[in-house]
Amino acid sequence: xxxWLTGRVVEVFLLLFLGILISLYLGALAGVLRRRARLPxxxxxxxxxxxxxxxxxxxxxxxxPPLIAQTQELVKVLxxxxxxxxxxxxxxxxxxxxxxxxxxxxxxxxxxxxxEQVSGQFGNVVxxxxxxxxxxxxxxxxxxxxxxxxxxxxxxxxxxIALFPPIHRDLVRDVLTDCxxxxxxxxxxxxxxxxxxxxxxxxxxxxLGVPYALTFGVFTGLATIVPFFGTLLxxxxxxxxxxxxxxxxxxxxxxxxxGVIVHLIEGNLVSPYIMQRQVDLPPVLTIVFVLIVxxxxxxxxxxxxxxxxxxxxxxxxxxxLSRIYEGQGFRRTTRERALVLRLPASEGGVIIPSxxxxxxxxxxxxxxxxxx
Numbered sequence: 309x310x311x312w313l314t315g316r317v318v319e320v321f322l323l324l325f326l327g328i329l330i331s332l333y334l335g336a337l338a339g340v341l342r343r344r345a346r347l348p349x350x351x352x353x354x355x356x357x358x359x360x361x362x363x364x365x366x367x368x369x370x371x372x373p374p375l376i377a378q379t380q381e382l383v384k385v386l387x388x389x390x391x392x393x394x395x396x397x398x399x400x401x402x403x404x405x406x407x408x409x410x411x412x413x414x415x416x417x418x419x420x421x422x423x424e425q426v427s428g429q430f431g432n433v434v435x436x437x438x439x440x441x442x443x444x445x446x447x448x449x450x451x452x453x454x455x456x457x458x459x460x461x462x463x464x465x466x467x468x469i470a471l472f473p474p475i476h477r478d479l480v481r482d483v484l485t486d487c488x489x490x491x492x493x494x495x496x497x498x499x500x501x502x503x504x505x506x507x508x509x510x511x512x513x514x515x516l517g518v519p520y521a522l523t524f525g526v527f528t529g530l531a532t533i534v535p536f537f538g539t540l541l542x543x544x545x546x547x548x549x550x551x552x553x554x555x556x557x558x559x560x561x562x563x564x565x566x567g568v569i570v571h572l573i574e575g576n577l578v579s580p581y582i583m584q585r586q587v588d589l590p591p592v593l594t595i596v597f598v599l600i601v602x603x604x605x606x607x608x609x610x611x612x613x614x615x616x617x618x619x620x621x622x623x624x625x626x627x628x629l630s631r632i633y634e635g636q637g638f639r640r641t642t643r644e645r646a647l648v649l650r651l652p653a654s655e656g657g658v659i660i661p662s663x664x665x666x667x668x669x670x671x672x673x674x675x676x677x678x679x680x
Contacts, residue, residue, distance in 0.1 A: 323450050325612050330454025336492045378523045389549060483626050490618045502529040505574055512566040518546050534610050536595055543567030589617055
């Protein structure tokens, strides 16, 4: 029953996870403001929200108008590009007889497939409008959850910890702290990496004379969310738009070369410096996990695949490896320090006794004491 219910509402948990990521970002930014500007907690949180929304507004007015213009122009000339791609495939099929059994020249399969797909999208207007409304409601829910979680993080964290047996609560608190640190490092690294890749790709494509350089630059930055596969798509797509022009083969190779160089710089210099090795995920494991999550949860799952894997790695290292396999037993290793009773306060924060008392230690001493 629990597995079935989780599968039915998995999108809600994904939205909650996105809200947690937003709250960690706001908390990290507010923490920087508290330390550097010495602002009070509430004022630092308010400034963090204002700065975040201000940066979004500036990016919107700086990027969206030219991005919309280039996208509209791209949509208009897309049929011509598709025809050029089909002509190149037709010439290749004529040169290689083995391809004729798979692809028949002159049938325009690509153009017809795209036309049917677009026609199907516009055929059901009402369901599309309802799905758009659902997306907007989900987006609003994520932002609200992120704000509440960032405003009172200790309240929700302590209530979650209180659901576990007392003997394991310190371990759960340590795991949650490590997860928060890994996710903060991932968020900061992702934002800086997206900015670096998008800017450098747009500049490189602009100097190569690739059309719609800004559009492809923004797409490259956004595609960073899905590792490896986003990189492959962001590198290949601009090359297709110069393939049908004069000297298309050599220009396409130059475009691919620029994409490879940019991503090599990002992968070997920028990301290790930004992440500071706080989020060390094996590449093969990341690819497999992205494929699994994309298969099970769809496009929304791709947004949380990498941070979800970071959380799983923390849990595996802290509990499965350190506590169970390499420790002296799960119960004994969780008692490395005194267990202090903490209670979540209704107005926010945590209630801690003035003189911490090891509750479990007192019970263990009483039960093991030998009567005189």
